[in-house]
Amino acid sequence: MPEVRLVGPNGETVGIVPTDQAFKLAQEADLDLVEIAPMGKPPVCKLMDYGKFKYENAQKARESRRNQTNVVIKEMKLRPKIDTHDYETKKGHVVRFLQAGDKVKITIMFRGREQHRPELGFRLLQQLAEDVEELGFVESRPKQDGRNMTMVLGPHKKKSEAKAEAKAAKAAKAAEQAEHDADDTAERAERKQRAAKKKAKKRNEALDPDMDL
Secondary structure: OOEEEEOOOOOOOEEEEEEHHHHHHHHHHOOEEEEEEEEOOEEEEEEOHHHHHHHHHHHHHHHHHOOOOOOOOOEEEEEOOHHHHHHHHHHHHHHHHOOOOEEEEEEEEOOOHHHHOOOHHHHHHHHHHHOOOOOOEEEEEEEEOOOEEEEEEEEOOOHHHHOOOOOHHHHHHHHHHHHHHHHHHHHHHHHHHHHHHHHHHHHHHHOOOOOOO
């Protein structure tokens, strides 16, 4: 291109200049001439440190990936005639998943004649949804899929919020443990001091039974 629309290193507009002049300005400033809008008429170029520009973009991309919330779907399988103990165990897993900010797919597996009693699976799913409603909501209503009936529960908390809360709880627990350890250390030191005094008293009494300590 014979000319470009030039932007300075601080974002200021230089204007339309011949391409040769733009290269010369870049060399004088010890910078690179980088095309940032090739579809412009004329194309837009900027004076910058291209190596630094690439590094900063890579850093931003890594930070974005680190902060990105990954949608995780856990699965829990139940039988329509599940006993109370097993149900409570399965429900406990669902609670932990929702607290962690994960979605949960609940699958009711029918066998034999149970396939003719879909209401059993529906009632079980409805009960589970009600039991965990403080932590999650029904994102996908119960539906029959061959021998199975499925439902998806979504968490009220976002994954990032759940991680932040877990991190805060971990820090609080560590602080509490540190305080407990400090108290134990102080108590051990006090016991040791009392034992030393008691030992010294016995030693002195042995040396001088009439001595009043």
